[in-house]
Amino acid sequence: MYSILVADDERWIRKGIIKMIDAEKLEIGEIYEADSITSALSQFELHKPDIILSDVIFPTENGCDFCEQVFSIKPETRIVMISAFDNFEFARRSIKYQAVDYLLKPVSKEQLNQVVREDLIHQSIDGSLSIRKGKWKLEMCPGSGGWSDPKPGEEDPAAPRFQLYDLSMDIGEKNNIINQYPEKASELKKILKNHIFRGRSTPGPIQKNNGQAIWETIKWAEEED
Numbered sequence: 001m002y003s004i005l006v007a008d009d010e011r012w013i014r015k016g017i018i019k020m021i022d023a024e025k026l027e028i029g030e031i032y033e034a035d036s037i038t039s040a041l042s043q044f045e046l047h048k049p050d051i052i053l054s055d056v057i058f059p060t061e062n063g064c065d066f067c068e069q070v071f072s073i074k075p076e077t078r079i080v081m082i083s084a085f086d087n088f089e090f091a092r093r094s095i096k097y098q099a100v101d102y103l104l105k106p107v108s109k110e111q112l113n114q115v116v117r118e119d120l121i122h123q124s125i126d127g128s129l130s131i132r133k134g135k136w137k138l139e140m141c142p143g144s145g146g147w148s149d150p151k152p153g154e155e156d157p158a159a160p161r162f163q164l165y166d167l168s169m170d171i172g173e174k175n176n177i178i179n180q181y182p183e184k185a186s187e188l189k190k191i192l193k194n195h196i197f198r199g200r201s202t203p204g205p206i207q208k209n210n211g212q213a214i215w216e217t218i219k220w221a222e223e224e225d
Contacts, residue, residue, distance in 0.1 A: 003030040003047060004116070007040035007054040007066070008082070013105075017053055017082070026116055037061035041069055048074060051116055056083035056090050064093045078134075080115050082107055119191060121201050126152045127217040131192040136169040137190040138178075140220060161220075164188075191221075196221050200223040 006012040034040035056063040101115045110181040119133040124145025142159045143150035164178035199207040
């Protein structure tokens with residue numbers, strides 16, 4: 001079972017976030033709450049929760065500072081920042097300290113529960129998949145897989161088959177470092193492959209995928225590791 005800490009100075013928002021968490025489905029055992037960064041740090045040091053959902057702007061404190069403190073104590077903690085401000089610097093600083101996402105208020109129940117999971121799966125227009133876990137993102141295609149450049153079929157022939165990014169250093173996904181970190185790429189690939197053959201990325205029994213089990217852009221899943 002996992003534990004979560006929700007930090008927001010506005011009680012109605014904090015309670016609303018807690019109410020939206022699908023605790024049973026996500027195997028959440030305990031949910032703690034705090035109305036300030038000082039209180040949140042105290043709760044964190046006491047309970048060492050696995051996941052943190054925190055606002056960014058508090059009356060006299062900054063959630064990014066909390067992010068940094070949490071990282072220094074327990075770097076494997078999953079942090080999700082939730083803010084009313086679409087601020088690139090806040091997002092960049094949060095991800096530097098292992099925040100898995102930066103969500104803008106108002107947050108939907110579906111959006112919140114998806115990001116609380118251990119890893120996130122994305123699908124491009126052409127069906128290519130990518131997986132994000134912590135600061136790492138592995139994209140199972142050589143290009144964008146969608147409308148942006150390089151579009152499918154227009155990739156550089158010399159480009160690596162897959163892409164790996166450290167989002168704490170490269171939030172714009174400009175520097176493919178898959179050749180420098182093949183072990184990390186292999187780890188993420190195995191996780192993604194497991195999700196595909198289980199038919200889901202959430203806890204529960206194995207289920208069949210709708211439609212075709214393996215489509216063209218995920219043929220790599222049938223290859224030996």
